[in-house]
Amino acid sequence: MASRSGQSVDRISTAETFRSTNESPALSECHSPAQSPRQLTLLQQLSHEALVDRSLYPVLLDPSTPLTPTRQELASGVPGHVLVDARGHRLDLPMDAPTDEQFKKFQARTARGKLCTFLHLGRFCKTRNCGFDHNPIDADVQCSLKYAMRSSPCASKGACRRVDCIFGHVCQKGRCANGKATSCPFGTAAHLAGMCPLTWVLSHG
Numbered sequence: 114m115a116s117r118s119g120q121s122v123d124r125i126s127t128a129e130t131f132r133s134t135n136e137s138p139a140l141s142e143c144h145s146p147a148q149s150p151r152q153l154t155l156l157q158q159l160s161h162e163a164l165v166d167r168s169l170y171p172v173l174l175d176p177s178t179p180l181t182p183t184r185q186e187l188a189s190g191v192p193g194h195v196l197v198d199a200r201g202h203r204l205d206l207p208m209d210a211p212t213d214e215q216f217k218k219f220q221a222r223t224a225r226g227k228l229c230t231f232l233h234l235g236r237f238c239k240t241r242n243c244g245f246d247h248n249p250i251d252a253d254v255q256c257s258l259k260y261a262m263r264s265s266p267c268a269s270k271g272a273c274r275r276v277d278c279i280f281g282h283v284c285q286k287g288r289c290a291n292g293k294a295t296s297c298p299f300g301t302a303a304h305l306a307g308m309c310p311l312t313w314v315l316s317h318g
Contacts, residue, residue, distance in 0.1 A: 195276055202271030202302065203282040210285075211257040219257035222250060230262055234279045260285075266299050 196204040211219065222228070229245035232238040233255060238247065250258070259279070267273045267280035284299040297304075 193276060195274055197271075200271070203267075203269075203273045205263060205281060205283050205285070207285060208260060208263065211253070211260055215253040215257050218251070218253045219261075222254045228254075228258055230258060230279060234259055234262065236277055236279070266303070270300075271303065 196206065198204060226246040228250065229238050229243055229247050232243075232245075232247055233250055238245075262279045263281040263285060265280050267278055267282050269275075269278075271282055273280075273282055281299065281303075283303045284297055286297070
């Protein structure tokens with residue numbers, strides 16, 4: 114396993130991790146289009162009912178003008194801000210697990226060598242002579258890599274305010290609702306149920 118934080122996905126790149134297809138709310142961050150011209154304001158809040166009941170998700174309220182955005186608008190979020198709950202715990206927008214076909218493509222691609230996660234997930238690699246794979250990857254492999262990294266808890270946990278953080282801040286698995294999975298690496302504080310209200314706050318970098 115590589116020593117550099119974030120580069121290896123060995124501990125989470127298992128078939129079980131990627132095959133939990135029906136356990137996450139049906140909102141994919143992997144294929145969302147460019148942000149809508151409609152701007153979302155800082156104080157927009159997502160209702161608790163919409164968060165818990167997938168049939169109502171997403172429901173977003175603007176204190177000044179009621180607004181029901183599309184999934185794409187919700188996925189794009191508020192530029193330069195991160196989503197937090199009433200406790201100030203950093204949240205992640207739900208994303209679908211990769212399909213079986215996407216997972217197979219990911220397995221085949223990573224069999225050639227470990228991918229540089231920072232480069233392939235929208236950031237840049239600052240390591241000289243990086244030993245990880247910088248060659249281009251397609252959207253399916255990128256989606257699988259993103260899900261894998263979101264399944265790995267961020268070292269800063271809920272206190273993270275990096276808008277471009279590639280790690281997870283909440284558990285994405287439906288079976289862990291209400292912190293029932295005692296072995297979950299995210300811990301009971303990082304499960305979606307009960308996290309409300311939600312507010313966009315300015316990121317720290």
